[in-house]
Structures are given as structure tokens and as C-alpha cells.
């Protein structure tokens with residue numbers, strides 16, 4: 368079966384609301400004739416309304432970069448899945464390596480965030496990946512599959528069907544060191560096999576698994592040729608309309 372590619376731009380802590388709106392206007396023009404792929408962008412929470420406004424009546428999905436597990440309450444500085452949903456978001460990143468590294472997010476907390484995203488009706492993009500140290504000591508698959516088991520292992524098969532997984536080797540994020548297509552494929556195939564063993568062959572076949580880490584117009588096509596790579600989660604190269612457009616249009620190059 369064929370899985371529809373998803374090309375996602377994670378803007379991280381970049382672009383003011385005004386800059387984000389300008390970017391979204393550019394994107395709207397660039398993606399008028401959207402190829403047969405899904406496209407999503409993840410602005411800061413503050414810029415979400417402006418971006419949604421500019422992308423109204425397009426197929427581009429807007430998502431949150433994080434969410435809190437609770438619906439509301441005394442959690443200073445946080446935003447809930449319900450708030451993202453009511454603002455008009457369709458997706459949320461969960462467990463991005465920068466949140467794991469700088470905010471200490473892990474394990475059950477991320478499982479609760481995945482649960483919260485599903486409760487709110489958002490598609491979680493659940494991010495996993497190994498550090499350089501972990502790769503060099505041969506522990507890549509243990510780490511990645513362990514993060515997935517902790518975060519998603521409790522899901523029913525029908526809930527899992529609403530999840531997207533992103534494999535992002537930490538050593539490749541923002542470093543210019545992209546995993547080779549074969550390195551990406553090896554981990555993606557292992558993730559798909561894990562989904563198959565944990566749930567079913569059907570769940571494995573339909574799971575979308577994105578690759579992230581220094582994806583650029585020049586390397587996206589090679590990565591996307593791999594049979595178990597279903598899209599890309601892009602940071603730096605998603606901050607320019609022309610390079611993000613080239614990534615979205617990888618099939619045309």
C-alpha cells in the first residue's frame with residue numbers, strides 16, 4: 368500500500384508573528400498547486416493564529432511544537448492540546464530532541480502528551496532518535512525502540528492509526544550531518560517491524576515514519592527513495608520559502 372508523504376516544517380523558536388505571517392503568505396503562493404503530499408508547518412504558539420489566517424482554505428496543516436498533558440490549569444507557560452485544537456491546529460510535535468535535551472522530557476510524560484494530543488483530536492508526531500554516543504556504541508535501535516515503547520506502547524491499534532512517528536538522529540539535527548539514506552532506512556525498517564510486532568502487519572503498513580535531521584533540497588530526494596521513509600521533519604531548511612518548497616516538491620526534481 369502506498370503511504371502519502373508528509374513534509375513538515377518545524378520553525379522552532381524563530382519568526383515573530385509578523386514574520387511568520389509573511390512566510391505563510393509566501394508559502395501559500397508557492398504551494399498553490401500542491402503536489403500529492405501532505406504539508407504541515409509548526410510555528411511558535413504565538414504565531415499560530417497569524418499563520419492559520421494566512422493559510423486559510425489551503426491544505427497546509429498548522430501544528431503546535433509541544434503541548435501540555437492537561438486540558439487547563441496552573442501550568443505557567445504551557446499550552447494544552449485543546450487550546451491548539453480550538454485555535455485551528457491539526458497536529459502537535461511531541462518529544463522533539465530539543466525538548467528532551469533542554470526541558471528534560473522523557474518516558475511517561477511524553478506518553479501523557481501523546482494521549483493528550485489524541486484526546487484533543489490532534490495528530491501527534493512522536494519524535495525519537497539516538498545521540499552520537501548511543502549510535503557509536505551500537506545502541507541506536509535499543510534507544511529508538513525504547514523511546515517508542517515508552518511513548519506509544521500503551522496505545523490501542525485504532526489510536527496508533529492516528530499517530531505519525533519521526534526518526535531524528537540527534538547527531539544530525541542542525542549539524543549539517545544528514546544520515547545516509549541507508550542509515551535512515553535501517554532505523555525506519557526497524558521501527559516499522561516494531562509496530563508490526565507490537566500491533567499488527569496492517570498497523571505497520573499504514574504507519575507514516577518521517578526522517579528528520581539536516582534535510583535539505585539537495586538530499587531530500589535520496590532519503591525519500593527509501594521504502595520506509597514517508598516524509599521529512601525539517602528545521603533550518605524550512606525557514607526559507609524556496610527551500611521548503613523545493614523539499615515539498617521533491618518528486619519533481
Ligand code: PGA
Nearest residue numbers: 540541580581601602603
Ligand atoms: P534541522 O532540524 O533540519 O535543522 O536539522 C530538524 C528538526 O529538529 O526537526
